[in-house]
Amino acid sequence: MAMRQTPLTCSGHTRPVVDLAFSGITPYGYFLISACKDGKPMLRQGDTGDWIGTFLGHKGAVWGATLNKDATRAATAAADFTAKVWDAVSGDELMTLAHKHIVKTVDFTQDSNYLLTGGQDKLLRIYDLNKPEAEPKEISGHTSGIKKALWCSEDKQILSADDKTVRLWDHATMTEMKSLNFNMSVSSMEYIPEGEILVITYGRSIAFHSAVSLDPIKSFEAPATINSASLHPEKEFLVAGGEDFKLYKYDYNSGEELESYKGHFGPIHCVRFSPDGELYASGSEDGTLRLWQTVVGKTYGLWKCVLPEEDSGELAKPKINFPETAEEELEEIASENSDSIYSSTPEVKA
Numbered sequence: 001m002a003m004r005q006t007p008l009t010c011s012g013h014t015r016p017v018v019d020l021a022f023s024g025i026t027p028y029g030y031f032l033i034s035a036c037k038d039g040k041p042m043l044r045q046g047d048t049g050d051w052i053g054t055f056l057g058h059k060g061a062v063w064g065a066t067l068n069k070d071a072t073r074a075a076t077a078a079a080d081f082t083a084k085v086w087d088a089v090s091g092d093e094l095m096t097l098a099h100k101h102i103v104k105t106v107d108f109t110q111d112s113n114y115l116l117t118g119g120q121d122k123l124l125r126i127y128d129l130n131k132p133e134a135e136p137k138e139i140s141g142h143t144s145g146i147k148k149a150l151w152c153s154e155d156k157q158i159l160s161a162d163d164k165t166v167r168l169w170d171h172a173t174m175t176e177m178k179s180l181n182f183n184m185s186v187s188s189m190e191y192i193p194e195g196e197i198l199v200i201t202y203g204r205s206i207a208f209h210s211a212v213s214l215d216p217i218k219s220f221e222a223p224a225t226i227n228s229a230s231l232h233p234e235k236e237f238l239v240a241g242g243e244d245f246k247l248y249k250y251d252y253n254s255g256e257e258l259e260s261y262k263g264h265f266g267p268i269h270c271v272r273f274s275p276d277g278e279l280y281a282s283g284s285e286d287g288t289l290r291l292w293q294t295v296v297g298k299t300y301g302l303w304k305c306v307l308p309e310e311d312s313g314e315l316a317k318p319k320i321n322f323p324e325t326a327e328e329e330l331e332e333i334a335s336e337n338s339d340s341i342y343s344s345t346p347e348v349k350a
Contacts, residue, residue: 003297003305007263010049010289014038017283018269019064022046023071025275031088032274032281033074034289035065041076043088046274046281047301049291053091057084063119064105064148068112075115077103083117085129095132099125105148109155116158118146124160124169139174141167148189152196152211159198159211161186166200168214178214187242188228188270195235201226206240206250220255222248228270233277237294241268241282247292263290 015037023031023046030046041062043052060079067074067088074086083097083106101121108115115127117136124139124146144163152159157177158169166180166189182202190199196211206229207219224244231238231252238250245267249259266285273280278300282290297305 005259005261005292005296006303007261008049008291008302009263010034010044010051010291011287012042012051012054013040013287013289015061015287016266016269016285017287017289018061020270020272020281020283020289021066022272022274022281023067024069026070028071030275031067031071032289033065033067033088034283035062035076036283036287037061038287039078039080041065041074043074043091044289047279049289049302055084055086055091055093057093057096058082060102063103066106066108068108069110073108073112075106075108077106077117077119079103083115083127085115095129097125097127097132097136102145104146105150107150109151111155114155116149116151118142118149118160120145122146122162124149124158126171137174139169141169141176147186150189150191152191152193152198157211159189159191161189161200164202166198166209166214168211180209180214187226190230190272192231192233192235194233197231197235199229199231199238201229201240201242206238218255220250227268228272230272230280232273232294233275239271239273239280239292241271241284243267245284247271247280247282261292263292264288 013036017034017036019035021033032044032046034042039058039062041055058078058080062076062078064077071088074088077083079102081099083103085094101119103117103119105118117125122142125136127136142162147161149160156171160167163185164182167176168178170177184203186202188201198209198211200207204222208217224242226240226242229240235252238252241247245262245264247261250257264284264286268282268284270283279291299305
């Protein structure tokens with residue numbers, strides 16, 4: 001029986017959504033942060049898209065955002081020449097890290113004690129968050145603005161990407177170990193700790209490399225220019241999105257295209273699987289995030305599968321199940337925290 005993909009639409013941003021990240025699974029579920037050119041990164045419940053709060057303080061477009069594993073800290077990178085670290089529970093700004101140019105990327109170590117940043121000044125910086133007044137360690141070597149920088153190999157190494165180069169650095173010696181050169185601009189990079197896999201997109205290509213050696217593993221070609229791709233935690237599926245407004249789902253082992261969906265009204269800038277692999281999130285030029293089911297029709301989060309009568313001839317379709325108290329709870333949170341990070345409540349809808 002055919003099932004129709006029904007994404008959840010998370011509105012609230014007023015400009016293109018350019019980055020998103022999930023936390024790990026916590027006792028309270030998992031969480032999703034989004035970076036947007038409106039300068040107001042947002043925190044949401046990961047499995048439902050319910051808005052929790054908006055981090056207010058940047059004076060320019062926010063290009064990068066991340067959460068630590070247990071979702072107690074958030075970090076953002078912005079065009080106002082700063083990176084900021086936030087208390088993700090209260091929404092309070094904990095520190096502002098001044099840079100000399102636009103900051104594009106931020107990443108916490110596993111213990112949340114250090115923050116890695118990169119941006120238009122071509123330098124990688126490592127901040128000791130327990131000593132915010134101390135000068136950061138700097139790593140030079142990139143020849144153009146840094147788009148993405150990630151800790152890898154249990155924080156012993158660093159992966160970074162500029163326009164057409166991906167570099168692997170040793171954290172202890174602060175030296176470059178290896179590099180990859182591409183003939184076109186690198187659009188995104190994702191690191192998968194389980195198996196040490198690096199996912200890189202450029203042009204229409206989605207390439208997989210060893211994060212330890214940078215040796216190639218495999219690559220796929222998509223029908224359109226791809227801006228972002230993400231590998232399922234179990235390495236069964238791959239999702240990718242780009243300039244044609246579509247999301248593509250591939251079998252990781254065979255490379256076969258399994259599905260494609262069009263839901264956004266602009267190019268897709270970022271896509272990531274949730275930590276449990278049950279859904280993936282996409283952010284677009286149209287200013288929205290959308291949550292998509294990995295297995296269509298499964299009851300999960302706000303999705304509830306309702307089968308039609310056997311003789312009706314209708315296709316089975318997952319119905320969106322909104323808890324009766326969801327809107328009341330969000331309104332109560334917003335009113336209680338009107339002087340904190342919380343602003344008007346964005347919608348989550350089918």
